[in-house]
Amino acid sequence: MRADGTGTSPAVPAGAPGGALMGGARTVLGLGREDRREHLRGLPSGLAIRLYSAMTHLRAFDERAVILQRQGVIGTYPTYFGEEAVQAASVLALEDRDWLFPTYRQTAVVTLRDCPSVVPLLLWRGHPGGWHDVMRYRVAPICIPVATNYPHAVGAAWGARLRHEGWVALAYGGDGSTSAGDFHEACNLAAVVQAPVIFLVTNNQWAISTPIVKQTRVPRLAEKAAAYGMPGVRVDSFDVFACYEVIQEAAERARRGGGPTLVEAVGYRLGPHGTADEPSVYRDPRADLLWAPMEPLGRTEAAVVEAGVAAPEQLLELRSRAFQELRDVGDRLGELPLPSVEELADSVHRDTPWPLRPERLYEPSWARLEQTPPWS
Amino acid sequence: MRADGTGTSPAVPAGAPGGALMGGARTVLGLGREDRREHLRGLPSGLAIRLYSAMTHLRAFDERAVILQRQGVIGTYPTYFGEEAVQAASVLALEDRDWLFPTYRQTAVVTLRDCPSVVPLLLWRGHPGGWHDVMRYRVAPICIPVATNYPHAVGAAWGARLRHEGWVALAYGGDGSTSAGDFHEACNLAAVVQAPVIFLVTNNQWAISTPIVKQTRVPRLAEKAAAYGMPGVRVDSFDVFACYEVIQEAAERARRGGGPTLVEAVGYRLGPHGTADEPSVYRDPRADLLWAPMEPLGRTEAAVVEAGVAAPEQLLELRSRAFQELRDVGDRLGELPLPSVEELADSVHRDTPWPLRPERLYEPSWARLEQTPPWS
Amino acid sequence: MVEAIGRALAQVLADDADALLMGEDIGVNGGVFRATAGLQQRFGDDRVIDTPLAEAGFVGAAIGMAMVGLHPIVEIQFDAFVYPAFQQLVAQAGRFRWRTQGKYGLPLVIRLPYGGGTRAPELHSDSPEALFSHMPGLRVVIPSDPQSAGELLLAATRCGDPVIFMEPKRMYRRGRQEVFAEFSAGDLEAAAIVRQGGDLTLVAYGAMVEVALAAADELAADGVAARVLDLRSIYPLDRDQLLAAARDTGRVVVVQEAPRHCGVAGEVAALLQEEAADAMLAPTLRVTGMDMPFPLFQSEDQALPSVPRVLAAARAAMDY
Amino acid sequence: MVEAIGRALAQVLADDADALLMGEDIGVNGGVFRATAGLQQRFGDDRVIDTPLAEAGFVGAAIGMAMVGLHPIVEIQFDAFVYPAFQQLVAQAGRFRWRTQGKYGLPLVIRLPYGGGTRAPELHSDSPEALFSHMPGLRVVIPSDPQSAGELLLAATRCGDPVIFMEPKRMYRRGRQEVFAEFSAGDLEAAAIVRQGGDLTLVAYGAMVEVALAAADELAADGVAARVLDLRSIYPLDRDQLLAAARDTGRVVVVQEAPRHCGVAGEVAALLQEEAADAMLAPTLRVTGMDMPFPLFQSEDQALPSVPRVLAAARAAMDY
Numbered sequence A, B: 001m002r003a004d005g006t007g008t009s010p011a012v013p014a015g016a017p018g019g020a021l022m023g024g025a026r027t028v029l030g031l032g033r034e035d036r037r038e039h040l041r042g043l044p045s046g047l048a049i050r051l052y053s054a055m056t057h058l059r060a061f062d063e064r065a066v067i068l069q070r071q072g073v074i075g076t077y078p079t080y081f082g083e084e085a086v087q088a089a090s091v092l093a094l095e096d097r098d099w100l101f102p103t104y105r106q107t108a109v110v111t112l113r114d115c116p117s118v119v120p121l122l123l124w125r126g127h128p129g130g131w132h133d134v135m136r137y138r139v140a141p142i143c144i145p146v147a148t149n150y151p152h153a154v155g156a157a158w159g160a161r162l163r164h165e166g167w168v169a170l171a172y173g174g175d176g177s178t179s180a181g182d183f184h185e186a187c188n189l190a191a192v193v194q195a196p197v198i199f200l201v202t203n204n205q206w207a208i209s210t211p212i213v214k215q216t217r218v219p220r221l222a223e224k225a226a227a228y229g230m231p232g233v234r235v236d237s238f239d240v241f242a243c244y245e246v247i248q249e250a251a252e253r254a255r256r257g258g259g260p261t262l263v264e265a266v267g268y269r270l271g272p273h274g275t276a277d278e279p280s281v282y283r284d285p286r287a288d289l290l291w292a293p294m295e296p297l298g299r300t301e302a303a304v305v306e307a308g309v310a311a312p313e314q315l316l317e318l319r320s321r322a323f324q325e326l327r328d329v330g331d332r333l334g335e336l337p338l339p340s341v342e343e344l345a346d347s348v349h350r351d352t353p354w355p356l357r358p359e360r361l362y363e364p365s366w367a368r369l370e371q372t373p374p375w376s
Numbered sequence C, D: 001m002v003e004a005i006g007r008a009l010a011q012v013l014a015d016d017a018d019a020l021l022m023g024e025d026i027g028v029n030g031g032v033f034r035a036t037a038g039l040q041q042r043f044g045d046d047r048v049i050d051t052p053l054a055e056a057g058f059v060g061a062a063i064g065m066a067m068v069g070l071h072p073i074v075e076i077q078f079d080a081f082v083y084p085a086f087q088q089l090v091a092q093a094g095r096f097r098w099r100t101q102g103k104y105g106l107p108l109v110i111r112l113p114y115g116g117g118t119r120a121p122e123l124h125s126d127s128p129e130a131l132f133s134h135m136p137g138l139r140v141v142i143p144s145d146p147q148s149a150g151e152l153l154l155a156a157t158r159c160g161d162p163v164i165f166m167e168p169k170r171m172y173r174r175g176r177q178e179v180f181a182e183f184s185a186g187d188l189e190a191a192a193i194v195r196q197g198g199d200l201t202l203v204a205y206g207a208m209v210e211v212a213l214a215a216a217d218e219l220a221a222d223g224v225a226a227r228v229l230d231l232r233s234i235y236p237l238d239r240d241q242l243l244a245a246a247r248d249t250g251r252v253v254v255v256q257e258a259p260r261h262c263g264v265a266g267e268v269a270a271l272l273q274e275e276a277a278d279a280m281l282a283p284t285l286r287v288t289g290m291d292m293p294f295p296l297f298q299s300e301d302q303a304l305p306s307v308p309r310v311l312a313a314a315r316a317a318m319d320y
């Protein structure tokens, strides 16, 4: 255990939760009981509840989305079951003026900035109302091509630095994303210009069916930071308190002019890649069972209750409220009217060029003109 | 000094040759006199002369090319003045069956595999005869887009491994190339599949006008190897004997199944980026003067003579022969007839598609057909 | 179609010891579309290789493999994820033979599931064929049914030059057409008349062939005999068949999913007016995707070329 | 032209505190073409920024900057080196506004020196305009002379959406045309009639305008009055002016350096036959680059569209 009251999980056999795989990962929940209680009680007032509440909301969203997919209300959906801790921590550890750059896996973080849950659900329903208000929430549109969001975050953060605005940017990604060129170019650039940016890489050990050992020979992704001359830290992705701490430290360093940080939140993908994926084809379901107890919501709840920071009823209440809210949202999901193709076409450019104007969208375009076709 | 008789250059102030910048770089020429003599005398018979001879040839080629460019016989030319040591070593440290993947900066390495010098010169003369016979020399066509050749070398080496053929591949690049995504994706992939490949990165501290400090915060590029889980070694790029040794070690490791190596050959770009570049615009000419004594041909010559491995007259003879040969080649450069555009068009596909057939290359294509145009 | 592709791949792996497959999740998982299901089990993980998530890297590696005599067949997982490999494809793969003065080629096939109509998320419905067909040294081939998929894939693996083999994923699980037990290589440059007709030609490729055929049915009810020409080869176009169709029918409508500007339909129209102007009874009309990002899936049916849209164009051509 | 671009950039930097320049070697070195010479000295290295060698990275970073309110103007060093940034441009930059339901844009300009005729090495002579014009959400603009370069560059920086601003580098040091002391923003969508004429229209852009003008001179000697229309905007095309030219002259020849298949010339031809078929007196003929890699420089003059080639097409159109 370290002087600041946090610790490092011990090296236990690889493969298992908390094993060598998690070696060097910052933990709070893995501390001894007394230290853990002390840590939670030492948190700013209300923070533990807020973190728990955010996680609950994320869980409710995710569960509802999976149900809606099964019901055919939404399309393929990339569940983030098990990543609620690191995602909740990432938003709460930052200030509202800081920018977030999510991927398909962080669909709902924008709702932690008060964007209605219906918005990201609509995206997976194939409805343009699913694009949230980027400027209002300071959350970029989700990026589907892996790793493409990293350079955006670097540029935004660099911009903040050039204008001395004091905010930072955080980009999300997975273990697979670290193989992509855009990850490398972004990290290198960020370090060179000392951009106030956090690369939050959730190493869940799988990229669809590809295990981390086929992805890289350096499965401790935080070690990759050395290639860029920036700090790299590991944290237990299931541990909301440790994640909060690590991300906040990185943000503070960035704000102080200390440049970028690579945060590796290490864990395991508890669910499938998405609703179209069947993990039993490519990984041993027994491993899933081994990891299941790491499920973060239950662990957080136990720790919060253990520390006496909240009563079980209070947590239950938070939970039911979140689940009820999402159920209601889901029920109303079909209600939003669909914009016409003409309206969509009008949203591509500020000044819509002629090929996208309503009278020319369908063909033969002259047939829709008031005037008769040129040859008649 | 290390047990094997080679050493590591001492850390002296950065910026100067052999300074901190070169710290950790393997050296032979930088050893004490006795050790250096001993090392050279311990080399396989004739090797020192062969290395010197190869360097001489490369220098003669480069000087001639610059002259031809000034005379307007060839176009822009990327001189490699000062990189003769690392380039000569790279070819001689490998076997003839090993594949090389050069860039614009290693135009002439193919001539060390007995390709006539006229061939690469023709390339810079804008003549397709400049494309050498790739299969015969096992040297890929030069790659102009920075870093794109790294994945090719990985794939080739991986192929050798899959087929148990025992050869290795070597890809060249510069400090600037390490910022590119293709470098990253190639290194990562090579390490994952343990491809028998050598990434030979010549860190000459400049990418056109961009100094290494604007390129990366980890100017000791060999350290980047850690991110991929492969060995990274530094070597003095001006030291042909050290380069030979380091590359041969890497090749042996690769052949034994030990996977890829990142070799950083560190030095300084003694000349301009190319014939169109004027370095005094962006760097202090006094630094050039500081580095000028590192010029590798003279240093090699001195060491060879000092070690008694060859007599000065023998070296002079080699040199005059090389320079005379290149002068002759240059004089005959204009003689090769130019293929017609029709022939060029016929070289793009094995089965030339109709838009590239002679009768359709120019327009209006029907006007060249035997038959009259469709509407007449 | 996805089964036919899997069978053709198995056939290639069995016949050609130098052939291998590479891509994301193609091994034990059999690819996200199951095109390679069972192949790793059958041929081993040296022949059916899962790669890291690095399209430029593994397409580049495939180029290197092809240089030294292997015959890699690369799967790109979805449409838009070919963009990171763009430089390797257009600045490298397409130029290798030319860089050897025609002497050596790169036997390289890039399999690219593409196109809309599958209720997929953003960037999972792009149709980038025009991009590759504009860039020199690449062949672009698009089958429209299981049989042509198997035959053309086989031909692509034997062509000796890089082929961008685009698979209309909307057709992957369409129907269950009978396919021959063993494929023989098709003609990589030939369009196919998939319906005869003398009044009008509907030119289409990929998933749009189905739309064109349905439109032709409706036109037949109107007494208009529409020929349907399945392009199959996007580069080069089958000029002879296109000109023949123009001469035979005098009226042509081209259907494409991709955005209109600088697309394949425009190339067809330009070619026909250039070389068959005398035969044309009406302008060549284009029914295409719109010059905008492929819409999120609730709107995709309105944005995709549809039977009514093809009919409108066909009728306009007939009325011209 | 390169001076005009430098002056326009200086004007933008002086007028707009959010504008900044990024690229390889653009700082103290002033760019390999000297377009940015002196600008870092004048505006500081926070406004004129040398980047690492990583086109995807710095184009991606520029996207992020533009998202948060900066106005980056990015220089790509040469034609083909835009390919590594292809994914960022087509899958990201062009889609941002659409991803905000039209609400927010990316004020981003990509300057791309392009084209042949400068005796440059391989991959330093590409003309990739068709690629970007095919992909949604991007504007593609190409000036042909110093004045239009300055005016259009200014307009590009104010357009609020990403603009691929392509500079025909063969024109960089052509002549020394008088330019206005201060540029005002041009019309980003307007073609320009650079020579009047009623018998035939030569449509061109970039360095090909010069070729078209020279051809028009020779045609005049034959008594043929050729209009020369400089497209300037590649996406969108100036449809009104193209149709007007077709109606006024009935004969059109389009000149482009890029390979033919799915190029801009084909788009023009397709559009004209679609919408002005009644007015056309001859097919729209294309004078283009060939469907092959741009040749090494000794052959470039034979491969580039030339005055004789334009004349041959023009005469064929006149004789039709």
Ligand SMILES: Cc1ncc(C[n+]2csc(CCOP(=O)(O)OP(=O)(O)O)c2C)c(N)n1
Pocket (backbone or CB within 6 Å): A105, A144, A145, A146, A173, A174, A175, A176, A177, A178, A204, A206, A207, A208, A269, A273, C024, C053, C055, C077, C081, C084
């Ligand atoms: C450039 C690119 N290639 C392929 C894909 C398809 N794809 C979507 S998610 C995924 C795996 C990503 O794994 P990882 O980065 O570990 O993130 P995770 O999904 O585990 O959160 C792949 C291959 C993609 N989205 N983008």
Ligand SMILES: Cc1ncc(C[n+]2csc(CCOP(=O)(O)OP(=O)(O)O)c2C)c(N)n1
Pocket (backbone or CB within 6 Å): B105, B144, B145, B146, B173, B174, B175, B176, B177, B178, B204, B206, B207, B208, B269, B273, D024, D053, D055, D077, D081, D084
């Ligand atoms: C992808 C790409 N971007 C830009 C260029 C233009 N360019 C040619 S050489 C060069 C600098 C390369 O520096 P480095 O990698 O250090 O190699 P060196 O030239 O010093 O040998 C640049 C930017 C290029 N060739 N390829």
Ligand SMILES: [Mg+2]
Pocket (backbone or CB within 6 Å): A174, A175, A176, A202, A203, A204, A205, A206, A207, A208, A269
């Ligand atoms: Mg993962």
Ligand SMILES: [Mg+2]
Pocket (backbone or CB within 6 Å): B174, B175, B176, B202, B203, B204, B205, B206, B207, B208, B269
């Ligand atoms: Mg360098």
